[in-house]
Amino acid sequence: MSDSNLQNFIDLSAELTGLSAKLLAPAVDPINLPPVFFDTAKQGMGTEAFSKLLNLYVPIKGQLHKQIASALLGSSDPQIAKGARSIMKLWLLGSWYQPYDQGAAHTGDIRVVSDQAYKESWAWKIAQSHPMGYSEYHFGYWAEQPPTLKQFTGVDAKEGQQP
Amino acid sequence: MSTLHTQSIETADVIVVGAGMAGSVMAYQLGLAGLKVLVLESGPAIPPNRSEYLERFYTAVLKAPESPYPPEQSEQTPAKQFAPRATIQDLITAGSHDKDKVQKSYLVQNGPRLFASTYERVGGGTMWHWMGTALRLLPNDFRMQSKYKVGVDWPISYDDLQTAYCRAEEEMGVSADVTSQTYLGVTFPQGYQYSMHGIPPSLVDQGVGKAINDKQYQGFTLNVRQTPAGRNSQNDNGRRVCAGNTSCTPICPIQAKYDATVTMAKALDTGNVRILYQCVASKVQVDANGVTGIDFIQYQNNGTQQNGTAQGKRYVIAAHAIETPKLLLNSIGPHSPKGVANSSGQVGKSLADHPVYLAWGLMPEGKPLFPFRGPLSTSGIEDMRDGAFRSTRAAWRIEIGNEGWNWSANDPYTTVCDFIDGDNNGGTNNGGADHKSEALSGVALVQKLNSVLTRQFRLAFLIEQVEKEPDEALCRVESSKHFTDGLGLPRPEIAYELSDYTKEGFKQARLAATHIITKLMGATELTNLNPTLDPTLVAQTVFNYDHQNYAFYGAGHLMGTYRMGSDRNKSVVDKDQRSWDHPNLFLVGDGVFPSTGTANPTLTITALTFQAADVVASDLLKRTVQVQARDPWQGTGVQVNGQSWQLAVCTGGQWTANPGTGMVGAAGHPGLTAKPGYTLPGQPEGALIGRIGTSGVPFLVGNQAQLPRGQQGELQLCINDDLAGRYGAGLSDNQGSLSVEVRFGTV
Numbered sequence: 084m085s086d087s088n089l090q091n092f093i094d095l096s097a098e099l100t101g102l103s104a105k106l107l108a109p110a111v112d113p114i115n116l117p118p119v120f121f122d123t124a125k126q127g128m129g130t131e132a133f134s135k136l137l138n139l140y141v142p143i144k145g146q147l148h149k150q151i152a153s154a155l156l157g158s159s160d161p162q163i164a165k166g167a168r169s170i171m172k173l174w175l176l177g178s179w180y181q182p183y184d185q186g187a188a189h190t191g192d193i194r195v196v197s198d199q200a201y202k203e204s205w206a207w208k209i210a211q212s213h214p215m216g217y218s219e220y221h222f223g224y225w226a227e228q229p230p231t232l233k234q235f236t237g238v239d240a241k242e243g244q245q246p
Numbered sequence: 247m248s249t250l251h252t253q254s255i256e257t258a259d260v261i262v263v264g265a266g267m268a269g270s271v272m273a274y275q276l277g278l279a280g281l282k283v284l285v286l287e288s289g290p291a292i293p294p295n296r297s298e299y300l301e302r303f304y305t306a307v308l309k310a311p312e313s314p315y316p317p318e319q320s321e322q323t324p325a326k327q328f329a330p331r332a333t334i335q336d337l338i339t340a341g342s343h344d345k346d347k348v349q350k351s352y353l354v355q356n357g358p359r360l361f362a363s364t365y366e367r368v369g370g371g372t373m374w375h376w377m378g379t380a381l382r383l384l385p386n387d388f389r390m391q392s393k394y395k396v397g398v399d400w401p402i403s404y405d406d407l408q409t410a411y412c413r414a415e416e417e418m419g420v421s422a423d424v425t426s427q428t429y430l431g432v433t434f435p436q437g438y439q440y441s442m443h444g445i446p447p448s449l450v451d452q453g454v455g456k457a458i459n460d461k462q463y464q465g466f467t468l469n470v471r472q473t474p475a476g477r478n479s480q481n482d483n484g485r486r487v488c489a490g491n492t493s494c495t496p497i498c499p500i501q502a503k504y505d506a507t508v509t510m511a512k513a514l515d516t517g518n519v520r521i522l523y524q525c526v527a528s529k530v531q532v533d534a535n536g537v538t539g540i541d542f543i544q545y546q547n548n549g550t551q552q553n554g555t556a557q558g559k560r561y562v563i564a565a566h567a568i569e570t571p572k573l574l575l576n577s578i579g580p581h582s583p584k585g586v587a588n589s590s591g592q593v594g595k596s597l598a599d600h601p602v603y604l605a606w607g608l609m610p611e612g613k614p615l616f617p618f619r620g621p622l623s624t625s626g627i628e629d630m631r632d633g634a635f636r637s638t639r640a641a642w643r644i645e646i647g648n649e650g651w652n653w654s655a656n657d658p659y660t661t662v663c664d665f666i667d668g669d670n671n672g673g674t675n676n677g678g679a680d681h682k683s684e685a686l687s688g689v690a691l692v693q694k695l696n697s698v699l700t701r702q703f704r705l706a707f708l709i710e711q712v713e714k715e716p717d718e719a720l721c722r723v724e725s726s727k728h729f730t731d732g733l734g735l736p737r738p739e740i741a742y743e744l745s746d747y748t749k750e751g752f753k754q755a756r757l758a759a760t761h762i763i764t765k766l767m768g769a770t771e772l773t774n775l776n777p778t779l780d781p782t783l784v785a786q787t788v789f790n791y792d793h794q795n796y797a798f799y800g801a802g803h804l805m806g807t808y809r810m811g812s813d814r815n816k817s818v819v820d821k822d823q824r825s826w827d828h829p830n831l832f833l834v835g836d837g838v839f840p841s842t843g844t845a846n847p848t849l850t851i852t853a854l855t856f857q858a859a860d861v862v863a864s865d866l867l868k869r870t871v872q873v874q875a876r877d878p879w880q881g882t883g884v885q886v887n888g889q890s891w892q893l894a895v896c897t898g899g900q901w902t903a904n905p906g907t908g909m910v911g912a913a914g915h916p917g918l919t920a921k922p923g924y925t926l927p928g929q930p931e932g933a934l935i936g937r938i939g940t941s942g943v944p945f946l947v948g949n950q951a952q953l954p955r956g957q958q959g960e961l962q963l964c965i966n967d968d969l970a971g972r973y974g975a976g977l978s979d980n981q982g983s984l985s986v987e988v989r990f991g992t993v
Contacts, residue, residue: 098688099687099688100687100688100691101688101689101690101691101692102692148688152688156687168666171687172662172663175662175666176658176663178659180663194307195305197305198300201304201305206658206662207618207658209658209695209696210650210658210695210696210699211616211696211700212492212617213491213492213618215491215493215618215649215652216300216303216304216493217304217491217499218489218490218491218492219489220489220490220619221487222487222489222490223446224490224619224620225449225490225619225621225624226446226447226448226452226620228616229616229619232692232696236692236696238689238693238696240696240697241693241694241696241697243611244611244612244614244693244696244700245612245614245700
């Protein structure tokens with residue numbers, strides 16, 4: 084894995100998930116999930132399809148989200164379109180959803196990548212909460228309003244969604 | 247694999263089968279009383295810490311209750327496993343068309359409904375993943391037959407269990423406020439306080455409360471109530487305060503939630519208790535006088551097995567509502583032709599759960615409740631747990647969930663995948679053009695998921711399960727004639743069906759749920775109101791009632807199968823949880839429940855086990871002493887440890903402190919008050935007085951008294967009289983004596 088490949092994977096992930104690359108791959112990152120997810124996606128998609136996805140992304144990097152989403156998620160190559168969706172789930176849920184039969188893995192197989200991948204998965208933060216079984220809060224926090232979506236994810240909540 | 251047929255004999259005063267909630271309380275109380283206890287636990291040892299269990303939970307795809315504690319050898323079929331039990335995957339298989347399901351599912355489910363609850367076989371038992379709900383039963387739950395002409399009455403009343411409830415709450419460390427729990431006839435001793443203050447309501451509770459509190463429904467005033475929880479709101483007991491991990495089930499990561507390992511650790515600390523792990527009780531041996539021993543098979547992970555027999559003076563089986571009847575029914579012998587403790591034929595009968603009606607909704611946009619935060623549940627709607635309607639349909643309590651649609655729809659997983667893939671499995675992805683599903687990415691995905699996930703809530707109706715003919719119950723556990731486990735022991739076969747009374751409870755639950763979700767909360771209901779009934783399935787969790795289909799879920803509340811009662815022909819144990827057939831055998835746990843009520847059963851299991859432990863300890867240790875009127879403080883030989891609950895009861899005799907005023911009993915002379923210098927001034931002259939140790943503060947015993955806790959030493963007794971002869975003859979003119987029994991128990 085080259086550093087540029089990893090960075091491209093992180094940028095691609097940020098583009099698709101809506102979460103910034105700085106949050107997905109912090110500068111100081113003792114947990115360091117990005118290389119683990121990179122390997123997970125590469126193995127799950129197969130080297131060839133995974134490279135194809137990155138190669139499709141690199142030239143359009145920096146374009147509008149809509150164009151990138153259309154090119155990748157709307158790709159006529161089902162391995163690209165499905166593989167890209169599995170990468171989104173990987174970040175949000177910490178699990179690899181096998182997008183198609185590949186090696187010994189079958190479509191629909193699900194695997195939690197690691198305990199860290201679960202604890203760091205973003206769906207919980209998007210819910211302004213924490214993974215079930217991994218609270219870093221204190222007694223009684225549940226009776227109070229949570230921090231904002233922006234504080235959790237850097238993304239503003241849709242207007243009118245929050246009190 | 248090798249099998250060693252060496253026969254080991256293990257002895258103790260009391261043999262306990264099972265190291266879960268009931269087994270742990272029993273072992274602890276008997277160990278405190280000074281009895282030697284041997285516990286046989288079929289599963290692996292309680293681990294020194296929970297990190298390995300947690301790791302398994304975090305990495306499990308299906309975060310089912312058993313996910314941190316999967317059965318050993320789970321790659322094998324139950325026919326090969328040594329201590330198999332039902333898992334959630336097992337239930338899914340048993341309710342499927344898989345043609346090998348009876349080979350794959352430990353519980354052989356004969357239907358027509360699927361028994362949908364599981365339990366564990368590990369040190370500490372199923373308590374590892376109880377939710378922490380520590381509700382008491384209601385007074386009317388104990389008298390369903392006399393009050394509503396359905397079900398059966400318990401042989402005890404709420405008042406009989408009052409003190410035991412207090413003891414159970416103390417042992418678990420329950421967090422609750424008495425005022426919030428005083429409803430529908432529930433009472434507490436004067437001045438009573440729970441161990442810890444109540445757990446604050448979640449934002450979900452607050453949102454539901456805002457919408458429903460003080461609203462009328464079918465003659466009831468709705469009210470969101472705090473749920474009493476065996477979960478720390480303070481850290482005085484050395485365990486951490488709840489941090490709201492939202493995973494009480496399957497595992498509390500920090501043991502802020504009480505579990506049976508807390509009590510078992512105290513049991514082991516008495517120095518009188520030992521446990522054999524991976525040790526499966528295989529047969530209870532009886533003769534005409536009672537149990538003579540319990541055969542067991544101890545297995546090692548390498549497959550080695552060793553047979554043995556455990557022998558004691560008393561035997562206690564605390565193996566839950568499926569393994570206990572399995573063991574009894576597998577124990578056929580010359581003195582137990584239908585199985586042990588089964589002269590009534592009721593062993594295995596009346597298997598029950600609180601079948602759950604689950605309903606869920608989505609708040610309007612802009613009105614989030616912020617679920618997925620806090621303990622799994624912190625409040626409920628309890629006021630419809632009792633009422634005149636119980637003569638015609640099942641009652642329920644409503645548990646308010648703090649975990650969004652995790653239970654109901656496997657969220658956040660389902661909704662996340664829906665909006666990434668453009669599917670609508672969760673029911674919320676229909677907001678595109680023409681109500682089509684959208685596939686989102688980027689910021690729009692984050693915002694949409696945030697909007698949906700923060701507006702979710704669910705209500706779980708725990709429905710009372712009542713048989714139409716309680717003494718000829720349809721729901722039962724039998725010993726399989728065809729299927730065995732890896733030790734060759736017959737596996738449990740289950741027949742399960744809900745009565746119309748119970749089903750009518752579901753119907754009313756559905757109506758109430760829809761009213762609360764849509765009318766009162768203004769939310770969109772997502773409950774599947776028409777689940778598929780498959781007539782070709784042997785056992786399923788869907789039924790049809792009054793032209794509607796209903797799905798039900800298991801609550802994990804296994805009850806019945808060795809019910810207590812006052813008629814030995816219709817019950818398995820008496821009110822002391824002693825086998826009618828074998829006087830040295832006790833059966834404890836929620837298998838003794840004659841009816842289910844609507845309270846989560848753990849607190850009642852614990853309270854009942856305290857009572858049974860008193861009976862077992864008294865059987866072996868009670869002592870009767872004669873107290874002479876003319877002697878000063880007299881030793882009884884009974885050492886009080888300060889922690890056991892013990893009683894002194896006058897069982898006979900007469901005496902007097904003054905022959906001129908006549909003979910009296912232990913209450914003393916009602917008209918004469920003891921003066922300064924007497925044994926206990928201010929109390930009746932001639933009353934029976936006690937103290938713990940020679941320097942203990944005297945207390946009134948009278949006809950009976952609870953011995954004070956917190957003091958250690960010998961119990962001494964004395965008549966209330968002029969000890970030093972300050973006013974005349976002192977004790978020298980006294981006459982008579984009393985018989986006093988000192989035993990375990992509460993007033």
